[in-house]
Amino acid sequence: xxxxxxxxxxxxxxxxxxxxxxxxxxxxxxxxxxxxxxxxxxxxxxxxxxxxxxxxxxxxxxxxxxxxxxxxxxxxxxxxxxxxxxxxxxxxxxxxxxxxxxxxxxxxxxxxxxxxxxxxxxxxxxxxxxxxxxxxxxxxxxxxxxxxxxxxxxxxxxxxxxxxxxxxxxxxxxxxxxxxxxxxxxxxx
Amino acid sequence: xxxxxxxxxxxxxxxxxxxxxxxxxxxxxxxxxxxxxxxxxxxxxxxxxxxxxxxxxxxxxxxxxxxxxxxxxxxxxxxxxxxxxxxxxxxxxxxxxxxxxxxxxxxxxxxxxxxxxxxxxxxxxxxxxxxxxxxxxxxxxxxxxxxxxxxxxxx
Numbered sequence: 418x419x420x421x422x423x424x425x426x427x428x429x430x431x432x433x434x435x436x437x438x439x440x441x442x443x444x445x446x447x448x449x450x451x452x453x454x455x456x457x458x459x460x461x462x463x464x465x466x467x468x469x470x471x472x473x474x475x476x477x478x479x480x481x482x483x484x485x486x487x488x489x490x491x492x493x494x495x496x497x498x499x500x501x502x503x504x505x506x507x508x509x510x511x512x513x514x515x516x517x518x519x520x521x522x523x524x525x526x527x528x529x530x531x532x533x534x535x536x537x538x539x540x541x542x543x544x545x546x547x548x549x550x551x552x553x554x555x556x557x558x559x560x561x562x563x564x565x566x567x568x569x570x571x572x573x574x575x576x577x578x579x580x581x582x583x584x585x586x587x588x589x590x591x592x593x594x595x596x597x598x599x600x601x602x603x604x605x606x
Numbered sequence: 607x608x609x610x611x612x613x614x615x616x617x618x619x620x621x622x623x624x625x626x627x628x629x630x631x632x633x634x635x636x637x638x639x640x641x642x643x644x645x646x647x648x649x650x651x652x653x654x655x656x657x658x659x660x661x662x663x664x665x666x667x668x669x670x671x672x673x674x675x676x677x678x679x680x681x682x683x684x685x686x687x688x689x690x691x692x693x694x695x696x697x698x699x700x701x702x703x704x705x706x707x708x709x710x711x712x713x714x715x716x717x718x719x720x721x722x723x724x725x726x727x728x729x730x731x732x733x734x735x736x737x738x739x740x741x742x743x744x745x746x747x748x749x750x751x752x753x754x755x756x757x758x759x760x761x
Contacts (some may be wrong), residue, residue, distance in 0.1 A: 423652045423684065423692060424650075424652055426653055428651065428654065429654070430654065498652075498653075498684075499653075
């Protein structure tokens with residue numbers, strides 16, 4: 418096992434994972450708001466925020482899909498040591514990590530069932546930049562409107578049309594993260 | 607997580623052997639032995655000590671189907687010495703310092719200090735563990751009953 422794959426976990430797991438969980442909750446509750454999470458690092462190209470999300474949300478019982486580009490020996494070893502999540506194909510995944518282009522087509526991911534809408538996937542999308550601005554977001558948790566630099570809007574509109582089914586997404590870049598739940602309406606501007 | 611108990615004999619020479627010995631050693635005894643080790647190395651945590659449970663599985667007679675014997679409390683940690691060796695420890699109980707000492711010894715056993723540590727720490731632990739096993743086996747042996755038939759009723 419490579420040396421790099423063993424480091425990068427939370428130094429104080431109870432406190433830091435609670436903070437990261439809080440950030441993840443607020444990000445989904447207030448779409449468009451950018452949260453900062455620190456304390457975790459995974460082998461490249463996984464960002465610090467994505468590493469913190471994985472450490473906080475995933476465990477040995479959450480199937481995880483690594484999109485091409487994020488699927489490498491070092492990342493797999495890091496996940497095996499710190500999380501132990503089983504790595505699966507996109508259809509079976511509860512969590513998926515990758516860049517937007519590598520996650521396509523996103524219609525592959527679980528959207529839940531009418532009886533169990535919670536059995537949907539959560540996508541962790543790595544972006545090159547994450548600043549307020551870009552596509553207009555409205556809906557629950559947004560007072561008037563919010564903006565996020567989404568890679569596209571059509572896929573998110575199609576996903577919104579499935580409500581109450583549909584996947585949820587996190588966007589990560591460096592130590593910043595933002596959330597976009599299935600309930601948010603997305604418009605290009 | 608499940609750990610299967612097997613009858614496989616693992617000597618203290620193998621990594622599996624010394625990790626097993628350190629895991630089962632009494633924490634206070636290990637602490638006392640470690641006091642005598644010079645140059646206790648500096649390290650950085652890879653996984654800070656955390657307490658959890660594992661399901662211990664057993665097998666009767668070595669041939670039966672495995673069954674869940676019960677849960678036990680385990681403390682685990684992983685660390686890296688400044689010289690680069692990585693040590694892991696899973697120890698019984700919830701003593702985090704015990705796990706830390708066991709992981710440091712696991713890492714040091716991969717360095718040139720292995721021989722010195724074997725004499726100073728592992729050999730006494732191994733001897734005491736053997737003595738405990740022998741004492742327990744002797745106590746059990748004292749209760750052994752021999753059954754034989756004097757007279758069979760139907761004759």
